[in-house]
Amino acid sequence: MKQSQLFTKTIKELPKDEASYNAQALIRAGFVDKSAAGVYSFLPLGWKVINKIRNIICEEMEAIDGQEINMPSLAPKENWQATGRWDTLDVLFKTSGSDEKEYALNPTHEEVVTPLAKKFITSYRELPLAVFQIQNKFRNEKRAKSGLLRGREFLMKDLYSFHADQADLDNYYERAIVAYNNIFRRFGLGEKTYLTYASGGSFSKYSHEFQTLTSAGEDIIYVCDDCQMAINKEIIADQNTCPKCGKANLREDKAVEVGNIFKLGTKYSEPFDLKYQDKDGEKKMVIMGCYGLGLSRALGTIVEICHDDKGIIWPEAVAPFKVHLLSLGENEKADKIYNDLQKEGVEVLYDDRDLSAGEKFADADLIGCPYRLVISKKSLENGGLELKRRNEKEVSIIASTEILNKII
RNA sequence: CGGGGUGUGGCCCAGUUGGUCUAAGGCGUCUGGUUUGGGACCAGAAGAUCGAGAGUUCGAAUCUCUCCACCCCGACCA
Numbered sequence: 001m002k003q004s005q006l007f008t009k010t011i012k013e014l015p016k017d018e019a020s021y022n023a024q025a026l027i028r029a030g031f032v033d034k035s036a037a038g039v040y041s042f043l044p045l046g047w048k049v050i051n052k053i054r055n056i057i058c059e060e061m062e063a064i065d066g067q068e069i070n071m072p073s074l075a076p077k078e079n080w081q082a083t084g085r086w087d088t089l090d091v092l093f094k095t096s097g098s099d100e101k102e103y104a105l106n107p108t109h110e111e112v113v114t115p116l117a118k119k120f121i122t123s124y125r126e127l128p129l130a131v132f133q134i135q136n137k138f139r140n141e142k143r144a145k146s147g148l149l150r151g152r153e154f155l156m157k158d159l160y161s162f163h164a165d166q167a168d169l170d171n172y173y174e175r176a177i178v179a180y181n182n183i184f185r186r187f188g189l190g191e192k193t194y195l196t197y198a199s200g201g202s203f204s205k206y207s208h209e210f211q212t213l214t215s216a217g218e219d220i221i222y223v224c225d226d227c228q229m230a231i232n233k234e235i236i237a238d239q240n241t242c243p244k245c246g247k248a249n250l251r252e253d254k255a256v257e258v259g260n261i262f263k264l265g266t267k268y269s270e271p272f273d274l275k276y277q278d279k280d281g282e283k284k285m286v287i288m289g290c291y292g293l294g295l296s297r298a299l300g301t302i303v304e305i306c307h308d309d310k311g312i313i314w315p316e317a318v319a320p321f322k323v324h325l326l327s328l329g330e331n332e333k334a335d336k337i338y339n340d341l342q343k344e345g346v347e348v349l350y351d352d353r354d355l356s357a358g359e360k361f362a363d364a365d366l367i368g369c370p371y372r373l374v375i376s377k378k379s380l381e382n383g384g385l386e387l388k389r390r391n392e393k394e395v396s397i398i399a400s401t402e403i404l405n406k407i408i
Numbered sequence: 409c410g411g412g413g414u415g416u417g418g419c420c421c422a423g424u425u426g427g428u429c430u431a432a433g434g435c436g437u438c439u440g441g442u443u444u445g446g447g448a449c450c451a452g453a454a455g456a457u458c459g460a461g462a463g464u465u466c467g468a469a470u471c472u473c474u475c476c477a478c479c480c481c482g483a484c485c486a
Contacts, residue, residue, distance in 0.1 A: 012435060012447065013420045017479045037478065089486070108486060142409060142484055150485085200486075207486095218485090262486080290486090329444060358446035365446090378445065386445095 001044075001321070002338075003351040003363075006030075008043050010363050020216060022300035023147025025312050029366045031299075031320075038144025038152035040296070045367065048320040050155065053295050054134055056186045056317065057157050060179040064172070066132040066159050071112045073136060077102040079111040082271045091139040105138035110264070110290065113160045114272040121286060124164050124278045128172060132159035134295065146216060148300030149256055155295040163287040164276065169263055176291050180210055180259050183293070187302060188315025193258065194230040196221050197243055200262050206235070206243070210259035210293075216304040217256035224250055256301050264288040312368030313390050321349040323407060324369035326360045328376035337375065337385070337400060344404055365390070371407050 008030030015027045026032045031046030042050055058068060074095075080086035086094075086104070093105035106112060113131065121129065137156045144152050159176070163169040177195060184193040192213045200207030211221050211230055220233035224242035231243065231250070241248045266285040269275070274286045306313045316322065323341065325348050327334035338350040349369060351360050357376070364372050374386040384399040387406055398406050 009436090010447095011419060016420070017414075019480065034478095085486080091485070110486080139485085143480095143482090145480085260486090292486090354444095356444060356446085356448055358444095358448080361446045363447085374445080376445065 001349050003349055004353045006044060006349075008045065010366055018147065020145070020147035020149070020300075021307065022149065022216065022303040025303055025307060025366070026148065026300070029312060029368070032148070036152075038141060038150065038154075040148060040151065040153075042296075045320045046299070049299055049314070049318050050295055052318040052320075053187065053298055054157075057134065057183055057293060057295070060183050060186075061130075061132045061157070061159055063182075064130065064175045064179045065128075066130045068133065069131045070133050070135060071106075071109050071116070073105055073138065074103045075106050075112050077104065079115065080104045083111055083268065084271075085111070091141060093138045093140050107137055107139040108290075108292070109133070109158055110160070110268045110288075114268045114274055114288070117160075117162055117286070118272055118274045121162060121274065121276055124276055127162055127164045127276060127286070128168055130159055130161040130172070132157060132291075146218065146300070148296045149216065149304075150218070151296060154297065157293045157295060159291040161289040161291070162274075163289070164278065164284070166265075166287055169265075169287045169289050173261065173263060173289055176261055176289070177208070180261070180291075180293070184210060184212070184258065186317050187298060188306060188317065189258070189298075189302065192305060194221065194223055194228065194255070196230040196232055196255075196257075197235060198232040198257075198260065199235050200260070204263045204265075207260060207262045209257045209261075211255035212258050212301050212305065213253050213255050214301065214304045215254050216301075217254045219255050219257055220252060221255045222250035222252055230255075256297065256304070258298050258301055259291075259293040261291045262289060264290055307368070310362070311366035314368045314370060316370045319347075319368070319370050321347045321369045323348045323371045323373055324364045324367065325350045325373045326364060326375070327352055328357050328360070328374060328378075330375045330377065330380065333380070333400075334375045337373070337403065341403070346404070346407070373403065 010030055011028050014024055018024045018027065026046060030043055033041040033043060035041060077086060091107055094102060095105060096102045134157045136153055138153050141150060141152055144150055161172050163172060184190050189212050194211050196209040196211040197206045198209040209232060211219060221230040222236055223230045224245060224247055226247045227242060227245040229242060229244050240250055242250060265287055269286045269288055275283045276286055278284055302318060303312055306315060323346055325334060325338055331352055338348055341348045368390055370390050372388045372390060379386045382397045384397055386395050387398050388395045
């Protein structure tokens with residue numbers, strides 16, 4: 001992508017009314033635009049990152065036999081009345097058209113996926129099953145805040161699993177934990193993300209959250225350094241002990257909930273009468289689990305964790321581009337390098353604009369691609385191009401023939 | 409939903425004891441020129457129903473009322 005043709009440009013001054021770092025940086029660098037409180041557009045750079053995040057999630061969900069589908073954002077009122085949540089869920093956006101038929105803008109999809117599954121699940125032979133989607137969710141939060149961390153419309157992956165019995169759900173739940181750990185590790189958040197006991201879970205004592213440590217988070221968790229688990233403050237008991245290993249020296253920290261998984265049991269299969277027939281011909285309730293992960297929240301969280309005073313430092317797996325190529329008055333030679341890298345399949349953002357060096361460096365730091373390549377009169381005199389990693393201070397000179405070796 | 413704060417060209421803002429405000433400056437944009445290794449310089453230009461509505465007044469960005477939006481704290485957060 002030539003930066004001269006990029007839809008967005010960076011802005012120098014901090015957006016007014018944005019206190020959260022993730023919103024400041026993503027808006028300044030042109031990844032997102034805010035149109036209302038908690039409502040964001042993803043712009044070319046931001047959408048590239050979202051797609052990296054999406055691909056990682058899809059791979060890991062398919063690895064645990066999830067099948068991707070896409071369910072509607074609108075659900076008939078009756079679905080939400082069936083579970084009683086039409087009247088009790090205060091974040092539910094309700095809407096209607098000219099015919100006055102009422103709909104919910106889905107904040108989650110149990111009310112949609114359960115009747116959907118009922119159309120296909122009849123026998124134990126079909127179980128277990130898991131479907132997932134990545135789609136916009138709507139929650140009328142009383143107060144949207146913290147940039148992308150708590151929005152009213154946001155991107156979320158939600159997977160739903162269907163099982164013949166509790167043991168099968170338990171087994172699948174453990175596989176989901178592994179998949180989630182893989183996802184956060186691949187996002188570059190592995191070291192700071194803890195599996196955390198939380199409230200919820202209709203069939204189990206706890207649900208589990210994946211909490212990433214950051215001062216931008218709005219949850220308080222207690223980390224057990226012995227078993228690398230954590231407990232959400234909302235459920236912590238007075239004795240302050242780890243429910244897993246029993247140790248008592250827990251460390252308090254702030255964190256953001258990037259994922260949450262639940263054993264639903266029959267909470268939703270009952271109201272929708274989702275049953276299967278077992279080997280003996282007996283009809284039994286399907287046991288369900290659900291597994292959420294906010295993509296837009298993950299994007300914001302990565303920015304909160306991965307930045308310095310100059311801008312974002314994208315982990316390579318989710319970077320919008322691998323290489324930021326800056327031409328300082330050497331566009332002819334830079335064009336060739338850009339074309340060569342493109343042919344090799346390297347994702348390059350090429351700053352071909354007629355701007356001062358300082359401005360280009362500042363933009364490169366703000367946007368935060370993992371590798372910065374500079375070609376200038378000076379670099380050519382030194383023998384080639386300058387290569388610098390965004391997360392390192394050192395600059396090295398490499399010949400143009402070496403580029404691929406150095407960055408792949 | 410309670411409390412606090414803020415709304416002035418695309419962005420950041422000055423001005424707010426009513427009166428050359430016919431709204432200043434910076435960034436950005438456009439034109440021409442000089443520059444070119446950490447957000448350059450000179451000259452010129454375009455761009456504003458001062459959040460919205462109502463009111464007070466000879467006169468309102470400035471005062472009054474109502475409403476709206478955004479941010480922060482709290483409550484809430486399957």
